[in-house]
Amino acid sequence: MNPLELLRASWYFFSRNAGQIALLCLPAIMIEAISQQGLIAWLGPEKSQGASIVVSMLFYPVYVGALIIFVDSRSHRIRLKPRQVLEMALARWPAFAVLAAISTLLIMVGAWMLILPGLYVMIKLAFAEYLLVLEGRAPLDAIKESFALTNGHFWTILVCVLMVMGPIWLVDWFAYRELGQHPDPVGTVLLETFNSFFQLFVSIALYRMFTLVTEQATEQ
Template sequence: MTFDYLRQSLFFFRNHANRLALIQLPFLAVLAFVQFQVIQQLPDNLENIQTATLQKSIFLSSALDLALMPVYWGATLFYLQSVLHGQPLAISRALSLSMTCWGRLLLTYMLSVLAISFGLVLLIVPGIYIAIRLAFAEFYCVMDGMGPIDALKASWDKTNDFFWPLLQGMALLFGCLLLLETLIGELLREQQGALTLVSILIQFLGVLPTIYAYRLYCVMKADDQPT
């Protein structure tokens, strides 16, 4: 079953990669550029940099990342939903819709990260378990219009029967992406510009686990429909 859903997810990505790229890549490029500029401004010897300056640079980069994430991910989720309904959204429409759920999606992501981080502190395995159980939260937030707490609760309730397919598929996809990033990173260690471009591409490929999780979310929704 897992491999069937993976194959369907890859097929979807292949058919819609151009639209997904138009949604995500401009934002990923901006974030990568800002991070690159922050790194370039750091001295070779970090002992020579003032702590306040370093903290300010990291804060600004992180704040921009947080501000933009609900925009391009929200647009991505709306686009996935529109394709499922047979009426693919224009890129501009998907982005405008993402602004309607910016606040609640941001809080959903932040609460998810806090919960997962807490679990990771407890010897990693609890963090992985929590991450899988909260995999549907962003879908409930965007597609069903739920608030952050309700979205997290709904995801926790509904992922119980899909835990193993989610774990297997996500582990395989994230494992492949991590391996790819590590190998390319070693090859391009001295080529910062090329490494930045590859990093953007790897981040874009991070849409694959989301597509896979959404496929299972749709299966769950179909199972919940009255017969």
């Protein structure tokens, strides 16, 4: 798998369907960003960190689950209405929220050990969301299968993720430097919304990689 070809195909899909993706995902992304700023205003930057993780785990499964269902349906030439996509995403929300909690904990433990173990765990979990949403796997089964499916594809996944996330992290760094030590809440909400929306591109690229890897595994 060529990372550049994967990203090119993923960008083509993302750019052509940006309006519908925004309609499905932006409301939940914006509510999440506003909720995060509300927590910071209420509890303060330091005390709100734990609560912010919980808020992310509440909203993340909604908009990422909807995106995965949307991309998969379009890939199979099935046109679902936005309401149908959201209903399917909400039906998977409880299991997805559990998966998000477990994945976050594993990545945090890996990052606590050092940055590289945290990055390794993140890449090995890359396919867990697709296994849960599209194949109905239980959270632990999805994690176990993701670790197996990513064998032999670690570097391709890593390159794809870094090629997308690198520019986003760079924009983050410059933007927060301009916002200063006490950033404007409205500016922060807009920045976080922008970042979260464009990070959906990573989910589309990983979906394409997931379909290729599962097809190869089926043929073997």
